[in-house]
Amino acid sequence: MTPANFYSLVLLPSCARLPAAMNTQQSRLMLMAIAGQESGWANRTQVGGPARGFWQFDMTAILDILAHPVCGPLAISACAMWDVPADPTTIYEAIAWHDPLACHMARLLLLADPAALPAIDDAADAYACYTRNWRPGVERPEAWPAIYAQALALVNVTTPPLTSAQRSAITQSMATVPTFQTAYSDLQMILQAILVSQEVTLEAQNATVVSIANLNQSITDAISASQQAIIQEIKTMSGTLADQINAAEAQLAADDATETAAITAETAAVQALVTAFQGVNVGSTITPAMLAAIQAADAQVNASTASVNTNTAAETAALTPVPTPTPTPAPTP
Secondary structure: OOHHHHHHHHHHHHHOOOOHHHOOHHHHHHHHHHHHHHHOOOOOEOOOOOOEOOOOEOHHHHHHHHHOOOHHHHHHHHHHHOOOOOOHHHHHHHOOOOHHHHHHHHHHHHHOOOOOOOOOOOHHHHHHHHHHHHOOOOOOOOOHHHHHHHHHHHHHHHOOOOOHHHHHHHHHHHHHHHHHHHHHHHHHHHHHHHHHHHHHHHHHHHHHHHHHHHHHHHHHHHHHHHHHHHHHHHHHHHHHHHHHHHHHHHHHHHHHHHHHHHHHHHHHHHHHHHHHHHOOOOOOOOOHHHHHHHHHHHHHHHHHHHHHHHHHHHHHHHHOOOOOOOOOOOOOO
8 A cells, every 4th residue: 555545545534533632733644654664554464473453553552552541441432433342352353454443542552652742844753752652673763764754745745634524524434334334234134035035926926827827728628628519519400400401391392292283183173163064054954963073073172272271381380490409508617
């Protein structure tokens, strides 16, 4: 991480959570320079050692802060603000990855020093303050001037003191982190519930599709059976109707022959009656033979008329339409 990125992304947001009296230009300069000297603004854990965080705290420094009458309560309040248990072991593990808490602990270590913070641009006093409070195992005074100069350039050029509005905005932004984590967890649970619901819905849809397919097949089978029954009944009725028509036609033919014979006989009888009457003159006496002939001719006419009437009635009956049975529909499944 470059010094500029460290200053803007780590130090400034972390210092914004400090009490206003502790967030000064001198304190930011010391914190920036000490992080560069200890970790090169890059190492969260010590290379080849136990120290942790960009300010490379060991367990002794943490115990000293917690035991301090002023700094101890402030450290406990800082842990409570981020919901970190305020025991030395947890703090020691947390400061490697919790930059705001690590920055708080480094600022409290400077606060525990009875001496005032070094003035701006006093590199020698700043180095003395660093070694007095951090007590490095191996001092590197030759590296301090360049690191301090980089820190001073960033503090003087890019970081005027934060206004109350800026501090409030950063504080609110940091406060949203737990909310985002909770919202993300809730979102995961919602997505899981949606996936389970979709699986259940898909199974129900598949079952519904199978039920509909089975129902369609049952309806198709019922319709087919009904159609076959209707066709068979129509065939049966068609055969019966054809037999009835053939019988009616045969009856009509027989009746026509009988009627023709009756009409022929009636014509002959009428002709005989006419002949019999031609032999009778007005005032003449009708002989018994003539009377018998007339009576015979009259009887023949009556018989022929009755025969014609009978044939006419038979033809009328034969020509009367035969009622067609209504097919019985197949039962609905």
